[in-house]
Amino acid sequence: MKFSLTQTALEQTKGDCLVVAVFEDKELSNAAATIDKATKGLISRLLERGDLPGKIGQNLLIPEVEGIDAERLLLVGAGAKDKLTDLKFKGLHQKAIASIKELPLTRVVFDTLDLALSNNPNADKLSLAMQAVDAGYYRVDGLKSSKKAQLTPEVVEFVGGENRSGLEQATALLAGMNLTRDLGNAPGNICTPSYFAKTALELASEYDSIKTQIIDEEEGRELGFNAFLAVGQGSEEPSKFIIMQYQGADDKEEAPIGLVGKGISFDSGGVSIKPSEGMEGMKYDMCGAASVFGVIKAAAEMGLKKNIVAIVVSAENMPDGKALKPGDILTSYSGLTIEVINTDAEGRLALCDGLGYIGKFNPKVVIDMATLTGACVVALGEHNTGLMSNDDELAQTLLQAGKDAADKAWQLPLDEEYQEQIDSPFADIANTGGKPAGSITAGCFLSRFAKEYAWAHLDIAGSAGGVFDKKKGATARPVPLLMRYLTSLK
CATH class of the missing domain: 3.40.630.10 (Zn peptidases)
Structure with missing residues (x-):
């Protein structure tokens, strides 16, 4: 699994699954608002009828969405906007992976890096997100006689990240953590x-x-x-x-x-x-x-x-x-x-x-x-x-x-x-x-x-x-x- 960054416009981002966040009280993240506009209010309608309360771990996978290039849209709950801690930030990525890890995906795209952390302004959000995603796909069944097929995407991308050296450092950290x-x-x-x-x-x-x-x-x-x-x-x-x-x-x-x-x-x-x-x-x-x-x-x-x-x-x-x-x-x-x-x-x-x-x-x-x-x-x-x-x-x-x-x-x-x-x-x-x-x-x-x-x-x-x-x-x-x-x- 390779991690990368992209600057592609969100609605034009190609991939097997696009992941964006929504908050409690029907509040959209910037990414969700962009997708909502591109899909003529789809997310707003889903929130109005109660399909996604927005709490951490409450996710909604939509298989086909008109108006965006991604094949699937995963809406992930991010809880209260002003109470999103580093722990909850990692948690929403872990819950996202739990929702899609059994799917045969090649390219997964997250637009979550602009979410603000209430407790940790010095946090490297890219590194935290990568750690959570990597841990979500990590497996310990290598010594089992019968191995389940590993449905790990080839690429996980993050929208909006500009710090290439930060990506390299986070990738190096993951190599050490996995060892x-x-x-x-x-x-x-x-x-x-x-x-x-x-x-x-x-x-x-x-x-x-x-x-x-x-x-x-x-x-x-x-x-x-x-x-x-x-x-x-x-x-x-x-x-x-x-x-x-x-x-x-x-x-x-x-x-x-x-x-x-x-x-x-x-x-x-x-x-x-x-x-x-x-x-x-x-x-x-x-x-x-x-x-x-x-x-x-x-x-x-x-x-x-x-x-x-x-x-x-x-x-x-x-x-x-x-x-x-x-x-x-x-x-x-x-x-x-x-x-x-x-x-x-x-x-x-x-x-x-x-x-x-x-x-x-x-x-x-x-x-x-x-x-x-x-x-x-x-x-x-x-x-x-x-x-x-x-x-x-x-x-x-x-x-x-x-x-x-x-x-x-x-x-x-x-x-x-x-x-x-x-x-x-x-x-x-x-x-x-x-x-x-x-x-x-x-x-x-x-x-x-x-x-x-x-x-x-x-x-x-x-x-x-x-x-x-x-x-x-x-x-x-x-x-x-x-x-x-x-x-x-x-």
Whole structure:
């Protein structure tokens, strides 16, 4: 499916389906008013007799319409004109696709970009619309023995868009998001740490701007990745410490942006085993790593003029005679010793060695992302990513990027008092502080390994999609937030 822009007069726009919006209270969008005039008042008559109330999700497909060149007309409800938020804007495009996705369409044309968003004037409406359309056609049934025919149009066009570079950036973002979704939705017997390593090498082969290094377990032990390697020592799958360097800045020596992603390809909880009900959703415990891959691909696709160093710490957390045990004490790459209270608090053990090692690259800032805590889902649900940071300027920039990208985050505190919960009488630090403020104390743990640079932690346990809502599948968040942040940097 290819996205494009057109300046053709609306009534002369050719295609299998033309999509325009109508509001509640029988109010027409500019596009609908144009079509209404060309069709001698057809839309007005339909609204007068109550065929389309105009609420979000209330759509009306008209197979043949005299006065326009498109073969079909889809009228989509946009709700109240002054209350059209970015979320509702994406929703009306998703509902539009739901109305037509079973039809054999070759070319679909949307005239929706002039709709005003009441809550987000900085939003890139073209990108939001493209994300919604792409997600509407995205499928996860690739491993079924009997595959349903995919009725995806060859071209989806948007009327009135003039920013060709914006189209290219949005297309690059989609490429990254789809890689993130594909990795996130893949089962744990396919998307293993070795599969991540293979994917990283393939990216380096595809793009000259990417260089990849894979550190295996033997080399990792020599380097001192004891916390990370302890996570996977109960698994038959070898752990992989993956480094991807994207070189996009004109100045090759420009300090890179650092990214670290949690890639636990399956999380049984280890010896502190999880309940069996719902455990299949733990294949999504690598969505932080998948998001790192998505950002690297999107950056390469758009030729982002920044340098990025990305580390993926990938392991499988399984119970075994060799597995990590509660009470064990580990010495991290940074030298801090860690008392293991709960082997199901494994993501932070993997991340802390990634956060320690990335300092070698003298990063400008470091952002880690992980499906880290159920406590974050309790606090924020699936709508906001949890954000913690040791640098308020970085935090505020990320929060604004999330708002602008309609990929929201909410900042949680890292106050000194919370640090006391993870003190240990036997080691420098404990890997969990108990249930109270569980997402915050996880952030406190990570903060002790990120003291040498400006750092932010994104807990995507709810927003990544699949961990606690398995039917939803991977959402590819926070790739839009991160790409908005990266493209906004001077």
